Amino acid sequence: MSSKKSVLFICTGNTCRSPMAEGLFRKAVEARGDFEVGSAGVAAYAGDEPNPETKKLLGGRGIALDGFRSQPVTAELLEQATHVFAMTSGHLEALENLFPDFSDKFYLTCEFVDLPGRGVSADVPDPIGMGRKAYEETAKTLDLAIPTLVAFIDQTWQG
Secondary structure (H helix, E strand, O other): OOOEEEEEEOOOOOOOHHHHHHHHHHHHHHOOOEEEEEEEEEEOOOOOOOOOHHHHHHHHHOOOOOOOOOEOOHHHHHHHHHHEEOOHHHHHHHHHHHHHHHHHHEOOOOOOOOOOOEEOOOOOOOOOOHHHHHHHHHHHHHHHHHHHHHHHHHHHHOO
């Protein structure tokens, strides 16, 4: 096993939420050097570009997704990952059904954060087709969750 923590974010198509989480998480840990970050989708096509709203939102924060292409989640990706964070309970259930051998790596993205008005373990909202404000809300949810994910990984890392 690598000495790096390898984080994989999972959503549906790997064009909105999980690439956004990948970019935001990468920015949050960029000075550390002990993380690898990626994303995939439970129903993703290989090779799609990120949603333009996701790219615009991240670009506004100085985060580029250069060369990013969507990919379906595979056993190979899960084998490499040390921590896998699903955007929704539905994604988590799909992962557990499709890849039960890796279930000890699976968590909800918001598993460790109490979101105002939504509680702990809330789903990350899907912004697709709902305009800029929906993407900003998704980013706000991820902004609250990411520090708790970093803390959880740091506290439990057995590398």
